[in-house]
Amino acid sequence: MTDTAEAARRPERAILSALTHGAGEQGANIAAAVLPAIRELDEDRARFYGDLVLNSLDDTARRALESMVKGYEYQSDFAKKHVAQGRDQGxxxxxxxxxxxxxxxxxxxxxxxxxxxxxxxxxxxxxxxxxxxxxxxxxxxxxxxxxxxxx
Known part of the structure; x- marks a missing residue:
């Protein structure tokens, strides 16, 4: 599943797609569609699903995804909160x-x-x-x- 709108409509199915195909050649594209969709979920599910998606990627897909979001400024309160917590802890x-x-x-x-x-x-x-x-x-x-x- 590489369509962001479809991932938003069916987040659990999008997660399964990432788990199944995340290490394949479409892994980065799948993650790029899934990760924005799960931001709309409650905090615990979003954190859990995000971890599952990122863990499902192989190194090549993870690097490709990182290059897609390089310099990206987080929009969701969820992401901003966790980035701030990470900075404070560091x-x-x-x-x-x-x-x-x-x-x-x-x-x-x-x-x-x-x-x-x-x-x-x-x-x-x-x-x-x-x-x-x-x-x-x-x-x-x-x-x-x-x-x-x-x-």
Whole structure:
């Protein structure tokens, strides 16, 4: 199914078409018809169906579809919401990684090479713990004092 209007009228049939033929030579055209149609569905179904469609494509079809939508500005509130959520999550993760890297640099400068357990603990920590440890680095006498670890 490569007709967008037909896909909009029968979204489940369009999904089946993508699952059946998505890895074939018409995969990108099928996805290009199906994806706009499922935007009109409720959020959970749209996300589920979109994932199914994209997963059904082979690499060639996926690249072709990506080139079709390159520079495309999303129109639906659904897509805009999820793009914004992805950006926000990426920013949070980037800040957290920056905090972890800064703390590791400070600890290495102060105490030398760090044990693997300390590095693993820092790499798994959330922002509140990192902030607390970063404050302790200034006055701690040992790595254990900073991380509340037994020496």
């Amino acid at each position: 920013r949070r993760e980037g800040r957290l990684e920056g905090e972890r890297a800064a703390l590791l640099r400070q600890l290495r400068a102060r105490f030398g090479e760090l044990p693997d357990a300390a590095v693993a603990r820092i790499e798994a920590a959330e922002s509140a713990a990192l902030e607390q440890w970063a404050e302790r680095v200034l006055s701690a006498n040992s790595l254990a004092d900073v991380l509340d670890m037994p020496s």
